[in-house]
Amino acid sequence: MKKYNIAVIPGDGIGPEVIEAGRMVLDEVSKKRDFKIEWIEYDLGANRYLKTGEILPDSVLEELKKVDAIYLGAIGDPRVKPGILEKGLLLKLRFSLDQYINLRPIVLYEGVETPLKNKTHEDIDFVVVRENTEGLYLGIGGFFKKGTKDEVAIQEMLNTRKGVERVIRYAFELTRKRNKKKRLTLVDKANVLTYAHDLWERVFYEVGEEYPDIEKDHAYVDACCMWFVKNPEWFDVIVTCNMFGDIITDLGAVIQGGMGVAAGGNINPEGVSMFEPIHGSAPKYAGTGKANPIATILAGKMLLDEIGEEEAGRVVEEAVKKALKSGKIKSMDAGKMGITTLEVGELISSLISG
Numbered sequence: 001m002k003k004y005n006i007a008v009i010p011g012d013g014i015g016p017e018v019i020e021a022g023r024m025v026l027d028e029v030s031k032k033r034d035f036k037i038e039w040i041e042y043d044l045g046a047n048r049y050l051k052t053g054e055i056l057p058d059s060v061l062e063e064l065k066k067v068d069a070i071y072l073g074a075i076g077d078p079r080v081k082p083g084i085l086e087k088g089l090l091l092k093l094r095f096s097l098d099q100y101i102n103l104r105p106i107v108l109y110e111g112v113e114t115p116l117k118n119k120t121h122e123d124i125d126f127v128v129v130r131e132n133t134e135g136l137y138l139g140i141g142g143f144f145k146k147g148t149k150d151e152v153a154i155q156e157m158l159n160t161r162k163g164v165e166r167v168i169r170y171a172f173e174l175t176r177k178r179n180k181k182k183r184l185t186l187v188d189k190a191n192v193l194t195y196a197h198d199l200w201e202r203v204f205y206e207v208g209e210e211y212p213d214i215e216k217d218h219a220y221v222d223a224c225c226m227w228f229v230k231n232p233e234w235f236d237v238i239v240t241c242n243m244f245g246d247i248i249t250d251l252g253a254v255i256q257g258g259m260g261v262a263a264g265g266n267i268n269p270e271g272v273s274m275f276e277p278i279h280g281s282a283p284k285y286a287g288t289g290k291a292n293p294i295a296t297i298l299a300g301k302m303l304l305d306e307i308g309e310e311e312a313g314r315v316v317e318e319a320v321k322k323a324l325k326s327g328k329i330k331s332m333d334a335g336k337m338g339i340t341t342l343e344v345g346e347l348i349s350s351l352i353s354g
């Protein structure tokens with residue numbers, strides 16, 4: 001029987017609960033599809049940091065480089081100053097494991113409500129490919145005369161030819177593989193960021209020549225936000241830089257029914273990838289059983305796709321679709337589901353075991 005070593009980082013807040021539901025579903029589908037998941041648990045996050053001062057020890061990082069994939073709940077705790085765990089754990093993992101793709105599907109499933117008037121599941125089905133290892137996220141910069149009236153703060157946006165090219169190429173390949181509208185939209189701000197995003201545009205059209213079957217489309221990021229609301233049906237695949245990808249995928253999450261259903265993958269196509277719900281740790285719901293695990297379960301589906309168990313991934317997605325259509329989950333919002341986090345996991349597991 002095929003066996004996969006999956007590292008699991010439940011993390012903070014609602015992380016452990018949504019991960020428990022996600023693991024339940026993945027274990028269920030593994031039985032059905034005849035493979036085994038060996039879970040290797042890591043207690044990284046706020047508690048460990050507050051107890052020991054450790055965020056991501058080198059020894060752990062070395063171990064994580066050897067697993068088949070990582071399943072992450074959520075990171076963040078009100079007792080820890082914002083930025084410490086985000087940078088020290090989440091971003092450090094993305095960078096150290098060179099997970100240069102942040103893949104975020106924006107899909108409105110049937111039975112899920114969108115705040116967009118007159119839009120249905122037929123209109124909202126696209127994927128954002130967010131660059132995940134460069135841009136404004138590297139923390140290059142500094143202060144000068146900090147705390148004085150003359151203070152200067154600089155934060156650099158780094159773009160490498162290699163980094164831009166590999167994410168754009170991935171996006172073209174994905175657009176071809178999806179085989180839907182066959183349209184790739186580059187989202188940037190080349191009218192203002194005339195160096196950084198000039199590079200993006202040049203690479204986009206240059207690489208695009210190798211993909212004559214794919215329509216090349218372009219939108220400035222501000223206009224893109226408008227189109228997300230007005231005409232989401234226009235999009236098929238979007239490729240964009242780290243910062244813009246961060247921002248537009250929260251908007252994307254809202255139009256697909258909320259943070260409760262939005263999943264993401266930090267992917268290194270040649271290495272170890274990490275899958276997570278894109279919501280945060282929601283400390284106020286921690287331990288209440290009120291958090292929606294659907295995003296985590298769909299992140300699990302993406303994990304299965306990446307390790308080569310696409311059929312299992314499809315089974316999970318079908319079960320999620322059925323659960324959403326069943327009306328048994330009253331709302332996608334935490335606290336309003338009408339059933340508990342684990343009950344959602346059980347419902348989806350039962351739809352898998354049939």
Ligand code: IPM
Nearest residue numbers: 086087090091246249264278
């Ligand atoms: C996300 C999050 C992270 C990001 C934070 C927590 C560092 O917002 O995954 O979208 O900005 O990438």
Ligand code: MN
Nearest residue numbers: 246247250278
């Ligand atoms: Mn974000």
